[in-house]
Amino acid sequence: MKQFPEGFLWGGATAANQYEGGWKEGGKGVSCSDVQLFTDPKSMKDLLNTHGLCDISDEMIEKALSTDDEVYYPKRHGIDFYHHYKEDIALLAGMGFKVYRMSIAWSRIFPRGDELEPNEEGLKFYDDVFDECLKYGMQPLVTMSHYEPPLAFCMDYNGWYDRRSIEFFTRYVDVITKRYKDKVKLWLTFNEIDSIIRHPFMTGGLIESRFKPEEFEEVEYQAMHHQFVASALAVKMTHENIPDAKVGCMLTKLTYYPYTCKPEDLLEQQQRMRQIYCYSDTQVHGEYPKYLLQMYKNKGFNIKMTDEDLEIMKKYPVDFISFSYYSSSCVAADTKGLEMSAGNTETAIKNPYIPSSDWGWQIDPIGLRISCVDLYDRYRKPLFIVENGLGAKDTVEEDGSINDDYRIDYLREHIRQMYKAIEEDGVELMGYTTWAPIDLLSNSTNQMSKRYGFIYVDVDDYGNGTYKRSKKKSYDWYKEVIATNGSSI
Numbered sequence: 406m407k408q409f410p411e412g413f414l415w416g417g418a419t420a421a422n423q424y425e426g427g428w429k430e431g432g433k434g435v436s437c438s439d440v441q442l443f444t445d446p447k448s449m450k451d452l453l454n455t456h457g458l459c460d461i462s463d464e465m466i467e468k469a470l471s472t473d474d475e476v477y478y479p480k481r482h483g484i485d486f487y488h489h490y491k492e493d494i495a496l497l498a499g500m501g502f503k504v505y506r507m508s509i510a511w512s513r514i515f516p517r518g519d520e521l522e523p524n525e526e527g528l529k530f531y532d533d534v535f536d537e538c539l540k541y542g543m544q545p546l547v548t549m550s551h552y553e554p555p556l557a558f559c560m561d562y563n564g565w566y567d568r569r570s571i572e573f574f575t576r577y578v579d580v581i582t583k584r585y586k587d588k589v590k591l592w593l594t595f596n597e598i599d600s601i602i603r604h605p606f607m608t609g610g611l612i613e614s615r616f617k618p619e620e621f622e623e624v625e626y627q628a629m630h631h632q633f634v635a636s637a638l639a640v641k642m643t644h645e646n647i648p649d650a651k652v653g654c655m656l657t658k659l660t661y662y663p664y665t666c667k668p669e670d671l672l673e674q675q676q677r678m679r680q681i682y683c684y685s686d687t688q689v690h691g692e693y694p695k696y697l698l699q700m701y702k703n704k705g706f707n708i709k710m711t712d713e714d715l716e717i718m719k720k721y722p723v724d725f726i727s728f729s730y731y732s733s734s735c736v737a738a739d740t741k742g743l744e745m746s747a748g749n750t751e752t753a754i755k756n757p758y759i760p761s762s763d764w765g766w767q768i769d770p771i772g773l774r775i776s777c778v779d780l781y782d783r784y785r786k787p788l789f790i791v792e793n794g795l796g797a798k799d800t801v802e803e804d805g806s807i808n809d810d811y812r813i814d815y816l817r818e819h820i821r822q823m824y825k826a827i828e829e830d831g832v833e834l835m836g837y838t839t840w841a842p843i844d845l846l847s848n849s850t851n852q853m854s855k856r857y858g859f860i861y862v863d864v865d866d867y868g869n870g871t872y873k874r875s876k877k878k879s880y881d882w883y884k885e886v887i888a889t890n891g892s893s894i
């Protein structure tokens with residue numbers, strides 16, 4: 406392979422809720438992630454059910470709040486980046502990262518979400534983190550909201566369902582973009598904004614049991630509307646506060662194939678893909694796609710939106726499109742008797758032509774190329790792959806080495822397809838950040854044993870371990886990929 410385009414941004418991606426820890430330190434408030442219960446999935450059946458991770462009720466939250474337990478609420482400790490950030494950033498920089506994607510925990514800056522003044526200690530923490538990154542010439546790419554709305558915001562306001570969410574979030578955005586204007590030039594508004602439909606609590610701060618089941622879908626789309634407006638305002642504010650900044654949307658690039666060539670299956674696939682694209686269609690084109698409005702009408706939804714909201718959305722679309730891509734799966738009009746597989750925040754029909762990871766996520770590098778082409782042809786704006794990686798069990802050998810060839814294979818094949826998307830298909834790709842360069846907690850299962858990193862962290866599913874960091878075989882491999890700008894592959 407030849408080199409990637411000059412200036413291609415190689416790096417890795419993490420999120421505060423899964424690695425930061427320090428849940429009660431530095432004035433941080435409790436977030437949604439801090440009350441997520443670890444249910445220790447043992448089988449594929451359990452894994453297919455772990456998306457129930459977002460099943461939440463006031464009783465479950467009360468129970469979580471009555472304890473300081475970190476074993477069954479593991480996102481409270483993560484990998485303790487809070488106390489290890491200097492060491493971790495040095496290790497990431499050691500691979501020659503050009504960019505490091507991370508998120509700011511909203512509840513570290515505004516502990517409840519509705520305060521008028523930010524928490525200075527939280528702001529100072531990220532100042533230190535960004536300074537550390539910049540010291541090594543590694544530019545931060547920052548997600549403003551990655552699965553951790555402040556818990557009080559969810560409990561007292563019903564999260565994003567309440568229109569005041571726009572005010573609270575934009576206050577937070579104004580504070581962070583002013584504060585970090587000289588340090589952060591690349592921003593993403595909401596991680597996987599589409600996921601509000603799949604896990605409404607973590608993304609939208611919605612406690613499902615508070616609503617009538619027949620109303621809940623409408624509630625989700627109302628919350629989504631508030632996020633769209635807040636995201637557009639975040640683009641506006643970021644540009645005003647940091648004129649040379651770029652702001653992207655971020656979507657879960659779920660890629661579906663029709664299970665057979667029956668027209669019904671193809672239609673099902675097309676409909677399903679529209680459900681994926683409706684979010685980026687809105688954030689890129691600045692207006693709701695007709696098919697989404699039609700769906701609201703057909704379902705009798707009354708999503709409250711003002712003319713001013715629509716104007717804001719139109720005026721401030723995103724500058725680029727970022728997305729996560731891990732796997733693909735199939736859809737069919739009739740799913741009876743078909744085998745299902747687990748996937749990124751969803752389950753879908755298993756594709757018999759491609760292998761699966763230990764967690765049942767199907768491995769499909771070509772699907773990444775297809776995704777890049779689809780997105781680029783649809784939007785004609787630069788793309789950024791901000792998550793891609795393999796969650797796998799790693800074994801530490803007696804001599805301490807970790808030979809994760811499976812991870813190298815996965816990444817190599819995806820990078821090859823990414824290269825083809827650029828060189829053969831003409832896709833404009835800004836960069837690639839693997840999920841996750843350092844082991845951290847799984848979002849869907851809350852496990853540590855589902856490891857993604859080039860750097861091993863000695864913690865098990867129950868929080869036992871030394872938290873010591875060590876390099877896996879893939880560390881030097883990725884370092885070489887970056888040093889040669891991709892040509893070592």
Ligand code: BG6
Nearest residue numbers: 420729749796846847848849850
């Ligand atoms: C993405 C999320 O959906 O997938 C990450 O943005 C998440 O937060 C990643 O960690 C991988 O999923 P999981 O469940 O294996 O951690």
